[in-house]
Amino acid sequence: MSSRMKTAKPDISPGKAPDKSVVLVGLMGAGKTCIGQRLAGKLGMEFVDADAEIETAADCSIEEIFERYGEQAFRDGERRVIARLLKEKPRVIATGGGAFNSPETRANVRRDGIAVWLKADIDVLLQRVSRRNNRPLLKKGDKRKTLERLIEERYPFYEQADIEIDTGNEPPDSTVRKVLKSLDAFLRRESQDAAAE
DSSP, X not given: OOSOOOOOOOOSOTTOSOXXXXXXXXXXXXXXXXXXXXXXXXXXOOEEEHHHHHHHHHTSOHHHHXXXXXXXXXXXXXXXXXXXXXXXXXXXXXXXXTGGGOHHHHHHHHHHEEEEEEEEOHHHHHHHHTXXXXXXXXXSSOHHHHHHHHHHHHXXXXXXXXXXXXXXXXXXXXXHHHHHHHHHHHHHHHHHHHHHO
């Protein structure tokens, strides 16, 4: 299935869509794909799931990439795919949970995008990731312990995002409204800073 969605007609006032990509970061289960699709519709931008793009480029699933080539090969491909997506037209990009660990990816997003961290507490994440069993990092061992380790490892990187959004078991549209409000405030600040220079 293609990761690309048809660009939606925006249902917010013109001029709100940023002129660079909105990059969603956060742990697995944070809702990056679900929120990303809705956000793209609100902004009139295309939505792209970076993991799906990696699968298309590799012609196999992420699970298969991990099994055949290992995590490092996946991370190398992930870095290249995200760099390419950022160089293309502005869109909403959902990234994999470990993508923002890469200094190169963080630098690329800082230059060519706006990073939005979708943050959810561990109980919400655990509830969501337990619905499917297709996440390579959760295949072995205790899921909660794995998520706790990933929180410790990855939150320092996520904290470098431009925008942080606390999410919970609220309806997705509520989270999208929070993102739109924060994005608008961020763009206003950027515009004011540019005018002041």
